Amino acid sequence: MAANDPAGPPAPKGARPAPRNLFAEQAANRRTTWLLIGVFVLFLAFLGLGADLFLLGYDPTRSLARGGLPIPIAATFATFFGGISAWMGYRFGDRAVLASSHARPVDPNDPNARVLMNVVTEMAIASGLPMPKVHVIDDADPNAFATGRDPDHASIAVTTGLLMVMSRDELQGVIAHEMSHVRNYDIQKMTIVAALLGAVLLLSDWASRVRLRGKSEDDDGGRVAGPLGLVIFIVWLVAILLAPLIGNLLATAVSRSREYLADASGAELTRNPMGLANALRKLEAATAPTVAIARGTAHLCIIDPLARAVNEKEGLVADLFATHPPLQDRIARLEAMAYQS
Amino acid sequence: MSMTAWVILLAVIVGIAVWLYNSLVELRNQVRNAWAQIDVQLKRRHDLIPNLVEAVKGYMQHEREVLQRVTEARSRAMAASGAAQAGAAEGQLSQAVAGLLAVMERYPDLKANQNVLALQEEIVSTENRIGFARQLYNDMVARYNTRQQVFPVNLAAAALGFAPAEFFQMDAAERAVPRVDLSPR
Numbered sequence: 001m002a003a004n005d006p007a008g009p010p011a012p013k014g015a016r017p018a019p020r021n022l023f024a025e026q027a028a029n030r031r032t033t034w035l036l037i038g039v040f041v042l043f044l045a046f047l048g049l050g051a052d053l054f055l056l057g058y059d060p061t062r063s064l065a066r067g068g069l070p071i072p073i074a075a076t077f078a079t080f081f082g083g084i085s086a087w088m089g090y091r092f093g094d095r096a097v098l099a100s101s102h103a104r105p106v107d108p109n110d111p112n113a114r115v116l117m118n119v120v121t122e123m124a125i126a127s128g129l130p131m132p133k134v135h136v137i138d139d140a141d142p143n144a145f146a147t148g149r150d151p152d153h154a155s156i157a158v159t160t161g162l163l164m165v166m167s168r169d170e171l172q173g174v175i176a177h178e179m180s181h182v183r184n185y186d187i188q189k190m191t192i193v194a195a196l197l198g199a200v201l202l203l204s205d206w207a208s209r210v211r212l213r214g215k216s217e218d219d220d221g222g223r224v225a226g227p228l229g230l231v232i233f234i235v236w237l238v239a240i241l242l243a244p245l246i247g248n249l250l251a252t253a254v255s256r257s258r259e260y261l262a263d264a265s266g267a268e269l270t271r272n273p274m275g276l277a278n279a280l281r282k283l284e285a286a287t288a289p290t291v292a293i294a295r296g297t298a299h300l301c302i303i304d305p306l307a308r309a310v311n312e313k314e315g316l317v318a319d320l321f322a323t324h325p326p327l328q329d330r331i332a333r334l335e336a337m338a339y340q341s
Numbered sequence: 342m343s344m345t346a347w348v349i350l351l352a353v354i355v356g357i358a359v360w361l362y363n364s365l366v367e368l369r370n371q372v373r374n375a376w377a378q379i380d381v382q383l384k385r386r387h388d389l390i391p392n393l394v395e396a397v398k399g400y401m402q403h404e405r406e407v408l409q410r411v412t413e414a415r416s417r418a419m420a421a422s423g424a425a426q427a428g429a430a431e432g433q434l435s436q437a438v439a440g441l442l443a444v445m446e447r448y449p450d451l452k453a454n455q456n457v458l459a460l461q462e463e464i465v466s467t468e469n470r471i472g473f474a475r476q477l478y479n480d481m482v483a484r485y486n487t488r489q490q491v492f493p494v495n496l497a498a499a500a501l502g503f504a505p506a507e508f509f510q511m512d513a514a515e516r517a518v519p520r521v522d523l524s525p526r
Contacts, residue, residue, distance in 0.1 A: 111455075111459065114459065114462055114463075115462060118462065118463070118466035118469075119466075121466070121470065122466060122469045122470050122473050123473075125378060125382070125470050125473045125474050125477065126473035126474075126476060126477060127477075128371075128375065128378075128477045128481075168465075172469075269473075271476065
């Protein structure tokens with residue numbers, strides 16, 4: 001058995017792995033979802049509070065009677081906006097993702113879709129989950145993703161290119177990988193993170209526009225004076241400028257670590273790690289960008305649809321910016337599993 | 342220990358007992374549900390086989406034996422009862438179906454027949470579904486039985502009416518049955 005690095009997923013033991021505690025895994029995922037929502041909302045509130053302090057003249061030390069604003073309007077708005085975005089992502093994120101990648105629902109009676117429908121049914125049975133909705137994207141580049149809010153409201157989308165190049169076993173591996181994302185509640189986390197990331201981008205964009213306009217105005221509002229005020233102001237400015245980057249870092253950190261786990265539990269579903277390994281090899285050979293899949297959906301896909309080089313690197317830069325671990329590494333781990341069984 | 346401490350200790354023990362009991366009930370229901378899923382897929386196979394046999398019969402005049410084996414294995418599987426007996430009979434049916442699918446490879450005419458191809462895909466998928474349903478069932482059984490066998494549940498499980506569930510073993514039957522002879526006659 002290959003010595004797995006300690007940070008990696010737990011190595012499967014033997015041909016019949018002990019039943020993993022699926023519920024603990026799902027609970028952990030729900031916890032990190034809440035944590036991420038918290039981090040994002042705090043970040044949004046911070047951006048908003050800065051706008052209150054430096055643009056709108058909010059002064060916490062001045063009372064209403066002395067001409068100060070009663071509440072930090074921008075902070076309140078930003079927090080609400082973040083909360084609503086998270087909820088919208090939870091509720092409608094899957095539809096947005098599917099619509100943006102022009103996915104069309106599969107007609108279950110279409111004879112050409114029989115194999116796809118059968119394979120998805122098989123994987124739903126293997127994972128003990130309800131049948132997800134199945135979508136097809138007209139794109140020659142092979143790729144696939146899962147989205148939705150929970151296993152009862154899940155969608156799996158595959159490109160026509162994927163259906164063309166994959167054998168039945170390989171398709172099964174890919175679908176098993178996506179079903180693992182569904183089962184682990186990765187789909188929920190990713191759609192909410194995407195929605196919050198969108199909110200951060202929008203708000204930081206607004207804030208930086210307002211700042212530019214605000215400069216010309218003679219604003220003697222309740223700015224926080226003194227060195228502390230200056231420090232907060234600088235931190236806020238930097239945060240606004242770096243918001244897109246910070247948001248992306250949060251999102252990529254989440255998605256990257258989940259791919260190994262989805263590979264491993266996907267292999268456990270099919271009990272055939274080589275199916276997925278061979279599929280990844282074919283995906284690697286076809287590293288053209290998947291045109292139909294929008295940039296915001298990249299972190300959901302089985303391989304990066306943008307075919308960015310950063311995903312094939314290891315190290316600090318990749319840790320920060322890559323949405324997916326290197327394919328070579330994923331294939332090697334799957335092969336190690338195949339040797340054991 | 343003070344009175345309060347005893348009350349808290351008792352409450353904790355009762356809480357743990359309630360949780361363990363409820364988790365056993367939940368696992369038992371999951372096992373039953375998983376068994377029902379296998380049943381659904383087995384029934385699907387039983388329903389599909391006559392169609393397949395009917396569709397290929399005309400092409401395969403010289404393979405009466407193979408077709409008969411499938412039909413007989415199907416009737417035996419449908420008559421079987423209990424996890425162990427059903428497992429053995431269904432294992433033999435799996436073998437017979439695999440044999441038929443292998444023999445079908447020798448008939449190029451069959452591959453041109455869309456109806457047969459569609460049926461073949463359905464049979465292959467059904468075989469997979471049975472395998473995956475069985476895999477899920479056995480995982481559930483393993484979890485349920487383990488929960489019953491660990492301390493301190495093992496002291497009370499039987500008294501509360503929980504019994505270990507049976508694994509669905511098709512592998513044993515497959516090993517006992519001689520391999521189908523696929524050499525051309």
